Amino acid sequence: MAKINLDTTAVESREQRLGTIVYWDGNAQELSEASGYSKKSKCGKGCDLCEMKGPFTQPSVCSEQMVECQAGNVREAVLIQHAPIGCSASQTLYNTIYRIGLASRGHKVENLKISSTNLTEGDMVFGGVQKLRLTIEDVWDQSHPQAIFVGTSCATGIIGDDVDSVAEEYTAKLGIPVVPLHCEGFRSKHWSTGFDQTQHGILRQIVRKPTKKQEDLVNVINLWGSDVFGPMLANLNLRVNYVVDMATVEELAQMSEAAVTVAFCNTLGTYLSEGLEQAFGVPQARAPQPYGVLGTDAWLREIAKITHREHLVEDFIKREHERIAPQVEELRRKLKGTQGFISTGSAYAHGLIEVLRELGVTVNGSVVFHHDPIYDSGDTSQDTLAHLVDNYGNVDDFVVSIRQPFQFLTALQKHKPDFILIRHNGLAPLAARLGIPAAPLGDEHIAIGYNGLINLGNLILEILERKRFCQDLSKHVTHQYTDWWAAQTDPAILAKHPELIWEGVDQ
Numbered sequence: 001m002a003k004i005n006l007d008t009t010a011v012e013s014r015e016q017r018l019g020t021i022v023y024w025d026g027n028a029q030e031l032s033e034a035s036g037y038s039k040k041s042k043c044g045k046g047c048d049l050c051e052m053k054g055p056f057t058q059p060s061v062c063s064e065q066m067v068e069c070q071a072g073n074v075r076e077a078v079l080i081q082h083a084p085i086g087c088s089a090s091q092t093l094y095n096t097i098y099r100i101g102l103a104s105r106g107h108k109v110e111n112l113k114i115s116s117t118n119l120t121e122g123d124m125v126f127g128g129v130q131k132l133r134l135t136i137e138d139v140w141d142q143s144h145p146q147a148i149f150v151g152t153s154c155a156t157g158i159i160g161d162d163v164d165s166v167a168e169e170y171t172a173k174l175g176i177p178v179v180p181l182h183c184e185g186f187r188s189k190h191w192s193t194g195f196d197q198t199q200h201g202i203l204r205q206i207v208r209k210p211t212k213k214q215e216d217l218v219n220v221i222n223l224w225g226s227d228v229f230g231p232m233l234a235n236l237n238l239r240v241n242y243v244v245d246m247a248t249v250e251e252l253a254q255m256s257e258a259a260v261t262v263a264f265c266n267t268l269g270t271y272l273s274e275g276l277e278q279a280f281g282v283p284q285a286r287a288p289q290p291y292g293v294l295g296t297d298a299w300l301r302e303i304a305k306i307t308h309r310e311h312l313v314e315d316f317i318k319r320e321h322e323r324i325a326p327q328v329e330e331l332r333r334k335l336k337g338t339q340g341f342i343s344t345g346s347a348y349a350h351g352l353i354e355v356l357r358e359l360g361v362t363v364n365g366s367v368v369f370h371h372d373p374i375y376d377s378g379d380t381s382q383d384t385l386a387h388l389v390d391n392y393g394n395v396d397d398f399v400v401s402i403r404q405p406f407q408f409l410t411a412l413q414k415h416k417p418d419f420i421l422i423r424h425n426g427l428a429p430l431a432a433r434l435g436i437p438a439a440p441l442g443d444e445h446i447a448i449g450y451n452g453l454i455n456l457g458n459l460i461l462e463i464l465e466r467k468r469f470c471q472d473l474s475k476h477v478t479h480q481y482t483d484w485w486a487a488q489t490d491p492a493i494l495a496k497h498p499e500l501i502w503e504g505v506d507q
């Protein structure tokens with residue numbers, strides 16, 4: 001269990017806390033054993049996990065963008081990006097996602113409220129603190145938000161602007177939390193540190209000291225997904241408090257009063273769950289994730305135990321098993337012989353593979369964007385990779401790659417799956433060019449719970465209907481890679497033999 005230190009404004013990065021890696025090649029069983037979480041490691045404790053090194057990386061995502069898509073998505077709050085304007089390039093994408101999320105949850109649809117201090121060359125020389133002050137004052141005059149988040153950037157990290165002092169000054173002056181979020185892209189090799197930094201700031205300055213308990217309230221840490229937890233947990237007479245995206249400042253503040261915290265995915269929720277438990281005494285569900293029948297059963301029983309609803313849970317589980325059995329059987333019949341491939345964040349991928357295997361879909365390969373050898377609780381019940389391997393078998397090709405399209409290409413060439421499930425859908429067109437239909441999982445809750453099996457099964461049947469179209473497409477389009485690289489089938493070949501890169505260049 002990592003000690004959550006709320007005395008400092010900057011979160012400890014994921015690689016420091018959890019030993020996170022972004023590059024690895026092997027099978028799932030080996031990775032699970034090497035992680036040393038619930039399995040005994042052959043090479044030491046979790047943080048000793050060996051990571052591959054490649055000769056280059058293609059552009060990816062950074063922590064600052066994760067702050068943008070979390071702190072920037074809190075209703076009634078404003079995020080200031082203390083950064084050059086280029087760091088705001090993804091605002092258009094996140095604005096679309098935010099608006100769709102608000103609509104799907106029945107909230108008033110609005111645009112993101114994110115401002116930028118728009119740092120320029122002169123600010124790099126003379127400092128950007130004065131611009132930050134002016135931006136905070138502008139934001140306050142324009143909308144009187146209930147909280148202001150200030151996200152840093154590589155540029156402010158380099159020049160060393162004292163963002164903490166400005167945030168402190170304006171917290172006192174405006175009477176609202178002004179929360180510094182240290183998310184310079186270069187601070188961490190994986191973007192998920194940005195999740196942790198947002199949650200760290202919220203734990204420090206927004207969550208209130210509890211004066212009462214709401215015994216039927218469940219914190220659900222998620223992104224923008226549709227409301228599937230609410231109806232499911234209503235069967236146990238529980239209410240849901242969705243955080244962080246699209247929550248109000250008050251909904252964040254009341255997290256300390258909840259009976260229990262759960263997450264749609266441990267990658268996202270590990271820090272906040274542990275922080276709420278350590279700092280405010282809110283227990284987290286020490287259980288597998290709610291994917292597939294096996295995981296959902298265990299997850300519901302754990303929530304029922306913590307909230308003293310054991311008398312309700314077994315009936316609900318029994319009813320749900322009976323309800324979905326014929327539909328799952330039919331889906332298994334239709335999906336027989338189908339091969340799938342997963343490319344998402346790590347704990348989410350573990351859950352999706354479990355659902356696919358319960359549906360009878362073959363999954364021999366996946367590319368996950370990073371790997372946390374352990375989660376913040378240190379509790380082995382949350383070891384999602386071991387849960388997958390122990391209950392559903394090995395995944396032969398389990399590549400960890402920080403969203404590198406060149407490796408994604410070789411992995412797909414090797415496996416030639418019938419379809420892929422992908423979360424960061426910028427990679428989906430590459431699959432289509434190879435004749436493989438993709439389901440970009442815009443609604444991350446699609447595979448959750450008992451309904452998740454049916455939803456995901458039907459989605460796969462839908463995308464399989466596009467296979468012929470993608471195959472036709474692939475005959476008429478090209479991709480940007482050389483024939484030499486396109487003929488490779490080992491995504492990690494350049495890490496193993498960096499000298500080969502010149503073979504590709506000479507071609």
Ligand code: SF4
Nearest residue numbers: 062064087153154185
């Ligand atoms: S914070 Fe750094 S890595 Fe992230 S977008 Fe800005 S310059 Fe790029």
